[in-house]
Structures are given as structure tokens and as C-alpha cells.
Amino acid sequence: MVNKPLVSIVSAGLSKFGRLDGMYCRELFADAAKEAYDRCPNLNPKKDIEALFVGQMGESYEHQGHTGPTLADWAGLLPKPAVRLESACASSGAALRTGIFAILSGMHKVVMVGGVEKMTHRTTSEVTEFLAMASDLPFEQWNGITFPGLYALMATAHMHEYGTTEEQMAKVAVKNHHNGTLNPKAHMQKEITVEKALASKVIAWPLKLYDCSLITDGASCLILSHPDVAKKFTDAPVHVIGSGQASDAIGLYERKDLTTLKAARLAAQEAYKMAGVEPKDLDIAEVHDCFTIAEIMAYEDLGFCGSGKGGNMIDEGITELGGKLPVNPSGGLKAKGHPVGATGTAQAYEIYLQLTGQAEERQVKGADIGLSHNVGGSGATASVHIYRRD
Amino acid sequence: MSDDPLPFTISSFYRFVSEKRLMAAKCNECGTVLLPPKPMCTECLSTNLKWIELEGAGKLLSYTVIHIAPEQFQSLAPYSVGIIELKNGLRLPGMISCVKPEEIRVGMNLKVDYDTSTSSQWPAWPRYFFRPS
Numbered sequence: 043m044v045n046k047p048l049v050s051i052v053s054a055g056l057s058k059f060g061r062l063d064g065m066y067c068r069e070l071f072a073d074a075a076k077e078a079y080d081r082c083p084n085l086n087p088k089k090d091i092e093a094l095f096v097g098q099m100g101e102s103y104e105h106q107g108h109t110g111p112t113l114a115d116w117a118g119l120l121p122k123p124a125v126r127l128e129s130a131c132a133s134s135g136a137a138l139r140t141g142i143f144a145i146l147s148g149m150h151k152v153v154m155v156g157g158v159e160k161m162t163h164r165t166t167s168e169v170t171e172f173l174a175m176a177s178d179l180p181f182e183q184w185n186g187i188t189f190p191g192l193y194a195l196m197a198t199a200h201m202h203e204y205g206t207t208e209e210q211m212a213k214v215a216v217k218n219h220h221n222g223t224l225n226p227k228a229h230m231q232k233e234i235t236v237e238k239a240l241a242s243k244v245i246a247w248p249l250k251l252y253d254c255s256l257i258t259d260g261a262s263c264l265i266l267s268h269p270d271v272a273k274k275f276t277d278a279p280v281h282v283i284g285s286g287q288a289s290d291a292i293g294l295y296e297r298k299d300l301t302t303l304k305a306a307r308l309a310a311q312e313a314y315k316m317a318g319v320e321p322k323d324l325d326i327a328e329v330h331d332c333f334t335i336a337e338i339m340a341y342e343d344l345g346f347c348g349s350g351k352g353g354n355m356i357d358e359g360i361t362e363l364g365g366k367l368p369v370n371p372s373g374g375l376k377a378k379g380h381p382v383g384a385t386g387t388a389q390a391y392e393i394y395l396q397l398t399g400q401a402e403e404r405q406v407k408g409a410d411i412g413l414s415h416n417v418g419g420s421g422a423t424a425s426v427h428i429y430r431r432d
Numbered sequence: 433m434s435d436d437p438l439p440f441t442i443s444s445f446y447r448f449v450s451e452k453r454l455m456a457a458k459c460n461e462c463g464t465v466l467l468p469p470k471p472m473c474t475e476c477l478s479t480n481l482k483w484i485e486l487e488g489a490g491k492l493l494s495y496t497v498i499h500i501a502p503e504q505f506q507s508l509a510p511y512s513v514g515i516i517e518l519k520n521g522l523r524l525p526g527m528i529s530c531v532k533p534e535e536i537r538v539g540m541n542l543k544v545d546y547d548t549s550t551s552s553q554w555p556a557w558p559r560y561f562f563r564p565s
Contacts, residue, residue, distance in 0.1 A: 166500065167500075167501075167502060167503045167506060168503070170500060170501065170502050171502035171503060171504075174502060180442045180445075180446075180468065180555075180557075181468065181524070181525050181526075182525055183502075184555075184557065184559070185513055185525055185526045185527050185559070185561075186498065186501060186502070186504075186505035186508065186511060186513060186527060187498070187513050187525060188498055188500065188501060188502065190498075190500065191496050191498045191513060194496035194498075195494045195495070195496050195513075195514070195515060195525075196494070197496075198494045198495055198496060198538065199493065199494040199538075202494070202538045243499070244497070244499045244510075245499055245500045246496045246497065246498045246499065246500070247496055247497040247499070247533070248496075249496075293468075293525070294515070294525070295515045295523040295524060295525040296468075296523065300493065300494050300515070
């Protein structure tokens with residue numbers, strides 16, 4: 043029995059994802075906001091939107107903090123209250139959850155949530171350093187352990203424990219690159235092969251270039267309303283029916299099991315229970331494939347398969363478009379791109395398009411129930427949301 | 433000179449590293465060992481703690497070879513890092529030295545060694561690392 047909505051998504055917007063020279067966070071966010079406004083002509087943004095919650099990982103990229111009001115200004119929402127939330131790569135998943143709190147509290151009827159990051163104007167070495175700030179300084183950063191390095195430690199452990207292979211990881215990249223070619227807003231627009239992925243340069247063994255998500259510029263947003271007023275704004279809202287979030291030690295080394303993200307498991311359990319759905323009820327999922335191993339672990343953590351069976355799921359094609367449970371039809375972080383603060387609500391944007399039949403070439407026919415899974419850092423934060431169409 | 437122990441902080445942990453000692457905090461109430469040390473036991477919330485010295489040896493749980501590094505580490509790349517499990521079950525991440533990457537294996541025995549020279553870069557801590565035992 044599917045439970046009643048927490049909030050309703052009445053509109054959504056996404057900037058182009060990619061290397062967008064000369065466009066910085068505020069302009070990227072305005073681009074996403076404009077799409078959300080244009081999709082929803084019955085909404086008067088200046089009058090109806092009462093607050094903005096926006097996720098952004100770092101001020102280092104642009105040397106610009108205090109992003110909440112800046113984005114509210116560029117989105118035409120001054121003087122509405124605006125707050126930035128930081129939870130590493132799960133920043134806008136946290137913004138979505140905060141928007142849900144704001145509506146459920148009774149304080150607001152309509153809010154905008156979103157996320158943004160500008161990354162491509164920095165060198166790879168600088169971006170590597172900025173991303174590493176979301177890992178533990180005294181033991182991980184201090185020992186030269188990078189973000190790809192942390193996921194590589196999980197990959198090595200998964201390979202050792204369960205026999206997961208580099209080829210299975212490469213298949214995740216091949217699938218998501220294919221999906222990206224069907225998404226005009228995706229950063230990467232090219233097919234790759236398993237052979238090409240396996241032959242790409244090593245970033246942090248066993249992870250190679252094509253195992254890693256992209257350094258991307260982009261912004262995303264959703265307009266949320268109380269379910270009772272959603273129909274005032276649109277005939278086809280998407281309802282958020284479950285929300286879960288959990289925390290774990292920031293240091294990967296402090297966790298008992300390197301082959302799973304406990305925070306993701308706990309967040310998923312909470313979201314499934316709240317929504318009244320089980321993994322078998324899902325038609326579609328957007329998961330946090332910051333690295334290919336992360337998608338394989340997500341299958342297991344979200345209950346799509348048992349522990350250690352994630353590699354089999356990709357071998358069997360279950361998560362391809364046309365498979366039983368398409369995962370990352372947008373191209374995922376791998377091919378759509380990963381402007382880190384924008385990712386959580388960009389995942390929700392894809393689910394919104396899919397559940398309202400607007401996903402064009404990559405549309406999953408008859409999708410009723412979807413899930414998004416957003417992970418911060420190496421898994422110290424995870425949020426899971428479950429959605430259903432009206 | 434006070435008899436009070438060093439505060440249960442990470443700075444203190446690295447002060448011990450400068451003396452080539454691997455130290456953790458132990459809760460006098462519930463017995464939990466905290467690595468990294470924390471000023472309050474995160475299990476029973478007691479601040480009744482003491483320092484204990486750990487044996488710097490363990491087995492490798494997982495590893496990676498980093499090719500793309502932040503600026504300050506790029507001159508060392510490619511370099512190996514891993515997480516070891518000490519004999520009491522505590523875990524510690526660090527660089528793996530004195531062994532070729534292709535010879536590293538999950539489960540191999542490693543010991544903790546020290547580089548007590550300090551860099552000028554904040555936080556100017558000495559370093560520990562792992563080598564085959």
C-alpha cells in the first residue's frame with residue numbers, strides 16, 4: 043500500500059550540464075530556475091515561492107560563499123529567505139529534505155529547492171584537492187588519499203570479498219554513457235565500449251578514467267508544494283512519498299564494512315517504510331554513481347539484490363533501459379555529469395521527467411514509482427527519496 | 433609539570449607520532465578504544481579516558497594505487513595507500529612504502545613506521561606510514 047504524499051513536486055528545472063565557460067553558479071542556477079518557471083505557468087514565482095534551500099559543496103571553486111541569497115537574487119526571489127546547505131555531494135539531497143521539513147512544518151506552502159556547482163574552470167589537481175575536503179583531514183587527506191582513492195579502497199575490498207571484476211565496473215560506465223547519449227543535457231554524449239573503459243588511464247587503481255564521474259558545471263531545482271495545493275499549479279504533480287537520511291563516520295577506515303555504505307542502507311530502509319513500498323515496486327532509480335563501483339554497491343544497499351550480487355545485476359542487463367529496473371536513465375553522474383552540489387535535485391529532476399512522461403528518447407514506459415539515492419563524501423551522508431506519479 | 437594526560441585530541445595523537453608512538457584513547461567506564469582519539473567516549477559519552485599504546489602491526493584490509501593526486505602529493509604519484517586492521521581490530525589508513533604496488537596483497541602483514549620530520553604546511557604534523565613487516 044503506497045502511502046500518502048509528503049510534498050508534491052509541481053515543477054523542476056535543470057541547466058545544461060557540461061563545461062560552460064564564463065557561466066558561474068548564479069547564472070547556472072538562474073538557467074535551471076527559468077526552466078522550472080516556464081514549465082509551470084500557473085505559478086507566480088515571486089508571489090508563490092516562499093523560501094529557497096540550495097545545496098552547494100564548496101566555496102573554494104569560485105571563491106564565493108554566502109550562496110543562498112545570491113542564488114535567490116539571480117532566480118528573482120529576493121527578499122525570500124534563502125539558505126545554503128552543505129553535505130558534500132549530497133548537498134542538494136539535503137536541500138530537498140529540508141524543503142520537505144519546511145512544508146511539513148506548516149511554515150511554508152511552496153518552496154524552491156535545488157543545487158549548484160561550478161567546477162570546470164579549475165585544474166584537475168585543484169578539483170581533486172577541493173573534493174578531498176569532504177573526506178577526513180587528519181588521516182585521509184593527510185596521507186594523500188583522494189576521493190577516487192576512497193572509492194578504489196571500497197572497490198578493492200568488494201573485488202576481494204565478492205569477486206566483483208573491473209569488467210563489471212566498466213559495464214556500468216558503458217550503460218550510463220549510452221543513456222547519456224539519449225539525454226540532450228548530459229555532459230558526455232558518446233558511447234564507449236568495455237575495452238575502451240578498461241584501457242583508459244588509471245586514476246586510483248582499480249578505478250580508471252571511465253570509472254569516474256565527470257567534473258561538470260551545472261544547476262538543478264525543484265518547486266515543492268504542500269500536496270493540498272499542488273493541483274492549483276499543475277495537473278501532473280509528482281509526489282514525494284518517502285524520505286530517509288543517515289550519517290556515518292567521515293573516515294572510511296572507521297567503518298566496519300568497506301563493501302557497503304551503511305548510511306545508504308539506513309536511509310533506504312527509512313524511505314521505503316515511509317513510502318510503503320519495497321524495492322520490487324520500483325520502476326526506475328537514479329543512483330549516486332560517482333564511481334562505477336558506487337553504482338554496484340548502490341544496487342546492494344538499496345535492496346535491488348543481495349550483498350555481493352551487484353556485479354551480476356549489471357551482467358544480466360537488469361538495470362539497462364529496457365531492463366526490469368532501469369537505473370540512471372539520465373546517464374547518471376558518470377555521463378550526465380556530477381556538479382556535486384547540483385546532483386541530488388538533478389536526480390529528482392530526472393525522476394520528475396520520467397514519472398510525468400517527459401523523458402523523450404530515454405522514457406521508461408509506464409513508470410509510476412521511482413527512487414533517488416544521493417551520497418555525500420565516501421558515504422558519511424546518504425539520502426534516499428521515493429516518488430510516485432499523481 | 434602537571435600529571436594531567438595530554439588532551440584527547442588528534443593533535444595529541446600526532447604529538448605521540450613525533451615520539452614514534454601509536455596511541456589511542458580508552459574509556460575507563462566502558463572500555464571502548466577510540467582511534468582517532470576523541471574527547472568524549474562516543475559509545476557511553478563518558479569523559480573518563482586514558483591513553484593506551486597500540487602495537488603498530490596489522491594486516492592490510494584494502495589498498496589502492498593513486499595516480500592522480502592533489503598538488504602537494506603529485507610528485508609522489510603513483511603511490512600506494514591502504515587501510516590496515518591492527519591486532520585489536522582498530523583500523524588506520526595510510527601510505528604503504530617499501531613495497532612495489534604489484535606486490536601488495538589484501539591480507540598482507542604490515543607494520544607502522546614513522547617519518548618524524550615536520551613540514552611547514554599546516555597542520556605541520558609528522559607522518560606515520562606502513563611497510564612490510
